[in-house]
Amino acid sequence: MDRLLNVTTVLSFVLFLVVLFSLRRAHIRVEYSVMWLLAAGSMMVLSRLRPVLELFRRLTGLPDTPLTLFLLAAGVFLVTFFRFTVIISHLRDDNIALAQRLAILEYHIQSLGKHEN
């Protein structure tokens, strides 16, 4: 049990650092890092504060603490993935509209060039 919580703490800390380094190197944008930092921070806190984890276990009625921690982590990451799926869908729609607009404008510019010649 303690070993599992220690591993969770280390992994959360590593995730936290990876996100911060990625931010510093501008590999990810601030607005997309918030969910990851919150997820990593929450996992770190839960793995260190056993009474809080126990409280979650009692509230959910789950049989043991590791399972509670695992389900909480899974829930947080599922929410994060879903949020990014929504963002990607919006970006794809915007990207398609921009590509179509660019193609149409290029067509108009080429036509104007031909007309002037």
Place this chain on the structure above:
Amino acid sequence: MIRPSGPGSLLVIVPALNEEGAIGAVVQAIRQSVPGAPVLVIDDSSQDATITRAREAGAEVLCLPHHLGLGGAVQAGYKLAYELGFDYVIRVDGDGQHDPCDIPRMLETLKTSGAEMVIGSRFNAHAGSGTGIVRRLGIAFFRAVLRPILGKPVHDPTSGFVGVNRTALGVFSGSFPLEYPEIEALVVLQRRRFRFEEIPCKMRPRSTGRSSITALKSLYYIAHVLLGVFVNVLKFDRRVHRGEGG
């Protein structure tokens, strides 16, 4: 630059991806069938000489900056046609499967029937089908799914040989299904209470290249299109309940 010739102007659009072997003949056949109508090839970022062959055959080319898929390419053509003021647009596939000789009949039906969309159907009446067994099964399945939604039978819901009038053009310019658009487009139109007609058309085997839909992709196609259909049904039903439909 393509320009509408006046009231009742027609633009023929041809979405194409790596169709250098067929596109020239397709464009020439269209120009012979409807001599006065401009032809716009929408190149979905081909890696071959599709653009050159299309221009050599006398078509205007709209070059997409990167691959958007069939729906994105067709919608780009619809947007340009709508902005330029065309009244009718007929889509012909760039692989040579559609016979441009049917275009005048499609245009006539669009003008006289009052329908917003006309579909060239491979199964209607006595038209030859030229279709494999897998595709036939898929079409039969979607016919059964669409029958209660559309309120009338549609013989060839997967046909890409489609003509639209300016009303439908306005709708599709704003919103058009991006992958496998044919079936979803029918639902979008029906939900707006637009009408469609089918006319029998000849379909030929591809003259060059291969279909992008493999056996595995067929399953994805079915799941994707089914989901798209039901999402459109639910979306428009909610609008109707809120009084925004029509």
